[in-house]
Every structure is written in structure tokens, then in C-alpha cells.
Amino acid sequence: MRDVLVLGSTGNTGGRVLRQLRDRGVPTRAATRRPTRPGQVRFDWADRATHAEALDGVGAVYLVAPIGVAEPRPLVEPFLAAAPDARVVLLSSSPVDDTTPGLGELHGLVQRQPGWAVLRPSWFMQNFTGEHLVGQTARDGAIVTATGDARVGFVDATDIAAVAVRALTDAEPHNTEHVLTGPSALSYAEAAAIVAERLGRPVTHRAVTSAELAARHIAAGIPAEFAAVLAAMDDAIREGSEDRVTDTVERVTGRPARDFRTFANEEIR
Template sequence: MSEVLVLGATGTTGSRVAAFLAERGVPARLATRKPPSAMQVRFDWADRDTHAPALRGVSAVYLVAPVGVADPVPLVEPFLEEAVRQGVRRVVQLSSSAPPEGTPGLGAVHSLVRTTMAEWAVLRPSWFMQNFTGEHAAARGVAIGEIVTATKEGRVAFIDATDIAAVAGHALVDEDPHNTEHILTGPEALSYADVAAIIARRVGRPIRHRSITAGELAVRLTENGIPPEFAAMLAALDEDISGGSEDRVTGTVERVTGRPARSFRVFAEMELPGGSALS
């Protein structure tokens, strides 16, 4: 097959999609706003002059919509139209388990991908396990010993980004197009208190979960530099979790890839520093 364009190629899922393709010898064009090497191509959602060169000669696209944009449709729609003009057949979009098709934001992009492309898949993963590493708010909570959410006792079937990338990779290269949405979860739904206990055991120090109101969380996020509108949306998602919106487990990862999704305990052992094995 011709090249696969991977948007957000240095990001959490994009880098793993690129690795999946490389392991299978699939030619990939890695796109990012500031390419660190000649092996990558410049792509910026806000600069439409970068779209056509990035798309030229590719057969499929891994699409990560612009981050932090309340309405990404005005940016994504002309990109998809350009993709069709250049003969791209397949698009695999990273969405989220929270917004169903047609709702504002990623749900609207979902509709665009399904109706514009001849071959498509939309990935709707639950919350990332990687939120507890790196620079995410949950990771900062781990660092100081207190994870703060508005989820109460609500549970989430957290998923490893490597499993998301594996499903994305299959959707990009399988001979038959998937032409469906994939709701992706890990193998077990956990509360944030459960997660805090697993991490505490792994890192060997106390970590607790503290639940606050959605309004308090929105203020807290805004004070940490998140735009108010986006902070309110994130807080509302936590409130939805408290009501059970993410308390579900699917077998999609195993069905698509042939192997089970990685558990949070295994993720903690592999990705978090510490001396305690989790069994």
C-alpha cells in the first residue's frame, strides 16, 4: 500500500500508531507542527497550506483533531475534502467514548468522517492510563500524593494508549475497511480511589483520591491555565463519570487485535517507577 499519513505523530497515540506501522513495514508519513527531523512532514491544522503536501500520495490517514478547539469542524472539513480530492480512501479518527456521533466537537467530526470517506473507522476510547504519567493533571496528582476529580465513586475502564494504537493500526491496514465506530476500554472498570490504591502500592507511598464538585474542579482547572470553556467541559465529563457514564467494559481490543487489552495493574508495573510488583 502507499503511505499512511499519521497526524499528531509525536503525540500519545500517534507515536504508537507510527511504531505499529513501522513494525509491520508499512510506509508512514509522520506529521507534526514542528518536525524534529527530515523524516517527518510539517502539518498544522491552522495552516491550510500544509494540508495538501502532507496528503499527497497517501492512501490512509490517522486523524487526530485539533486539541483544545471547541468546534474543530471548520478545520477538519476542508482537510477531509482535500483528502478526497487527492484520492485518499481511508480515514481512522481518534475520538472519545464520551461524545456520541453528531454531538458538538469530536462527535461532529465523527459524522464528517463517516459521511465523507469511502472507508473509515472512528475510535472512541475511554480515559487513557497514560493520564497518570507525564504532564497530565492526574499525573501531577500522583506526584503530590492526591488525585483530585469530580467523579465521586464513578468507575472508568481506563485504556492503555498502546491498545488504542493497535486498534488504529489494524483499522488503517486491514484489507477490509472497518466502517464502524470502536468503543475501546481496558479490561476492568475502576474508581479513582481504586487507581490511587494501585499506584500507591506500586510507588511505595500514600496516594489518595479526593472528590470535589464539578464547579470546584472547573475553577481549579482554570487556575492551572486551562481555558474556562474547556475546563467546564472537562469538569462536566467528571460529573458524568460520577453518574456511571464510563462504567462499562468492551472486548473490542481483543476482537480487533487478537489479544486482550492491558490491565491497569500491568500498566502501573511497566510505566510507573517503584519496587512493588502487583499481582
């Protein structure tokens, strides 16, 4: 099998995709701005000179769009044009479809490839850990969102990666979109209660307006245009867009998706 190029190789899903591919014995190439280890290749979205070398000999690509870029098409389109024969699996998002400006425009680009899949995961369980604002505010005792009491089918990044690996390596390309959720939908208040139980201290959900949330994102260093996109996603959640559960993880991988309580008990510290 030809190499699989993994973009976002140090991220929530990219790192897991890389590990799962290597566990299967699949030859991989980890894209990074600063390669320091065998198996890594220099890649920078802003430097097209790095694209050809990263793609040389590649048979499939795990594509994570440029982070924090509201209009990624001008960067991604020439990159894909340099890989006309590669199967491409795009990490998108549950609320994004072909008509959505920005990230949604990449769906059509990927569908031009000879094999493709678009992953549309709901919100990551891993947002409750690490440096994500949800995780930071959870550790401070109050998760802050603009979602009200609406529910979300939070999904584990390991399950997203497992679906991606199948889409990258199955004999037949999937040539479809996969909407990915966990096995149940929870409100942030319900999730906060599970986190509080795990931590042994109070954690609540504090609802704010989308304007307040955007301001918080900007204060945390997120560009204003992208902060507005993130706040609008919370608006959509409040209106019920993520209150759904799919069986895609189990159907594609053959095993059930991890539930939020199991995730919390195993990963939240």
C-alpha cells in the same frame, strides 16, 4: 501500500500508531509543526497551505482533532475535503457520539470517507503518568477529580494504537465505531490504591465539584471553554457513563487488553 499520515505523531496514541506502523513496514508520514527528521512533514491546523503537501500521495490518515479546540469542525472539514480518497481513522472519546457538539460532529465527516473508523476509547491509563493533571496530582499524593466513586474502564494507549493500526491497514475498512476499554473498570480511589502500592507511598482520591475541577484546569493553562468540556466529562462519569468493559481490543487485535495493575507496575515511576 500508500503512505499513512499520522496526526498527533508525538502524542499518547499518535506516537504509538507511528511506531507500530513502522514496525509493520508500512510507509508513514509524521505530521508535525516543525519537521526535523526524515519521514516528518510540516502540518499546522491553522495553516491550510500545509494540508495539501501533507496529504499528497496519502492513502490513510490517523486523525487527531486540534487539541484544546472546542469546535474543531471548521478546521477538520476542509482538511478532509482535500483527502477524498483516503481511509480515515478518527481518535474520538468514549462519551462522544454523533450528537455530541464539537468532537462528535467529526464522526459524520469521517463517515463520508471511502473507508473509516471512529475510535472511542475510555480514559487513558497514561493519564496517570507524565504531565497530565491526574499524573501530577498522583505524584503529589492526591488524585483530584469530579467523578465521585464511579468507575472507569481505563484503557492503555498502546492498545488504542493497536486497534488504530488494524483499522488503518486491514484489507477491508472497518467502517464502524470502536468503543475501547481495559479489561476491568475501576474507581479513581481503586486506581489510586494501585498507584500507591506501586510507588510505595500514600496516594488517595480527592473528590471535588465539576466547578472546582474546571477552575483547576483553567489555573493549569487550559482555555476556559475547553476546561468546562473536561469538567462536564467528569460529571458524566459520576453518573455512570464509563462504568463498562468491552472486548474490542482483543476482538480486533487478537490479544487481551492490558490491565491497570500491569500498566502501573510497568510505567508508573
